[in-house]
Amino acid sequence: MSNDFRNLRKVKLFTELPTTALQLMYDSARPVQMEAGCFFFHQNERAEMMYVLLDGQVKMTLLGPEGRQVLIRIVAPCEDFGAVSAIVGSDYPLTAEAVTRCRTLAWEQKDIMRIIDSYPMLRETAFQIAVKRFRQLQKRFRELATESAEQRIARALLRLSNQAGLPKTEGMLIDLALSRGDLAEMTGTSLYTVSRTLSQWERDGLLKNGRGKVLIRDCAQLITLATPPENPPFN
Amino acid sequence: MSNDFRNLRKVKLFTELPTTALQLMYDSARPVQMEAGCFFFHQNERAEMMYVLLDGQVKMTLLGPEGRQVLIRIVAPCEDFGAVSAIVGSDYPLTAEAVTRCRTLAWEQKDIMRIIDSYPMLRETAFQIAVKRFRQLQKRFRELATESAEQRIARALLRLSNQAGLPKTEGMLIDLALSRGDLAEMTGTSLYTVSRTLSQWERDGLLKNGRGKVLIRDCAQLITLATPPENPPFN
DNA sequence: CGCCCTATTTGCGCTGGCGCAAAGACAACG
DNA sequence: CGTTGTCTTTGCGCCAGCGCAAATAGGGCG
Secondary structure: OOHHHHHHOOOHHHOOOOHHHHHHHHHHOEEEEEOOOOEEEOOOOEOOEEEEEEEOOEEEEEOOOOOOOEEEEEEOOOOEEOHHHHHHOOEOOOEEEEOOOEEEEEEEHHHHHHHHHHOOHHHHHHHHHHHHHHHHHHHHHHHHHHOOHHHHHHHHHHHHHHHHOEEEOOEEEEEOOOOHHHHHHHHOOOHHHHHHHHHHHHHOOOEEEEOOEEEEOOHHHHHHHHOOOOOOOOO | OOHHHHHHOOOHHHOOOOHHHHHHHHHHOEEEEEOOOOEEEOOOOEOOEEEEEEEOOEEEEEOOOOOOOEEEEEEOOOOEEOHHHHHHOOEOOOEEEEOOOEEEEEEEHHHHHHHHHHOOHHHHHHHHHHHHHHHHHHHHHHHHHHOOHHHHHHHHHHHHHHHHOEEEOOEEEEEOOOOHHHHHHHHOOOHHHHHHHHHHHHHOOOEEEEOOEEEEOOHHHHHHHHOOOOOOOOO
């Protein structure tokens, strides 16, 4: 449906593009569906495709040799993934897995390159997006290195709520089919610590837990928890 | 001295540049010196300059609100810093501090932009450098989230030795004026843990410690330590 | 050569967070 | 509407790593 075309406008990578170019993109796109649990690509594979998520959720993870994996990024609808890799022509650094059933639009690298030749600003925008994500990761790195598990979990919830929260009368609903384990991989903690922490917060009336979802009742309080324990009360 | 010009060739950002362009860069550069402990720039300042380090050492750190800082990157001679920020025209995400007395070449943003207009590949190269650093940080993020302090410290030493190690007859010397505290900020541990770990390794004959320096005797052993405790002995 | 300042080491006690294991809660499916 | 598999919670014990405090060791400078 042409609703998809309209959604392309919302993709940050494309916002600067003139309509003719967007039409060109749309025409050369290939719809790709993926069942929950399936993989768009794996890390270290050559980046031959870029994707825009229309519907569903994708998680991007990094595995180490024999080490547990970490969750670097959650992709929400109208976001691109694999684009930076395809544009610079490298390997995918991460693995992209469908968390739920997904609808996407996909482009082959050579088609993108052709379009970029006509609209170089596309590469420019990709650069800026990459830099922005880079900086977000730097911040998360600092948090991981210096803050407590509780703070990191609070921050993760806030980010998720910001990225994909659904406003409800009782609060902000995060319904991302994210297990406790996923949250642990985002925050560099363990499944158990996440569970205990969320349970505690539920007892405090801060939020309401569900399987794979969280309803945030008191956002302000959560922000307080995410913030360092306040500068020393000076004495 | 024109030795500086020759060194520009070694800067990854410039390797693809034709000699005429390199000459142009050199001519519009301004030499900047900095004493140990002084700052080239602070995070969140507008990026008005980019630098190439000729001599000395620079460390780039990220501070959190009231949180301890982390050390994201060590800059060795013939590396650029602040370049990505200046080229995309954003703020500096990090603070750059001279660890030792430093000699650099510096460019104003507007001059860079002018040269980029003539040699767009410069922006392209900057893009690729940014992506590369992004990926290195992703790896470090995974390590920080999933590996032990000992492993992370071993890895940090290996990286440093790789980046700026001086081969000696007795082993690889890392002489970067890096304190135990700096190592701790690189690895997300504490000064005490770094000290204890290095002392232990010295007792094991793995390396030799000095003030602000480390001499690696047994690199292979260090690699073993950096690698996960080997897959379960299968049973 | 000796003093002083700063970096480093190390003993000690403490605790945040891990991870097993078992019990409990959901959702899906037949 | 019960069964089954998966996700989640929680009690419990444990230990890696933190951080204070005090001792020690260099290096640089007068």
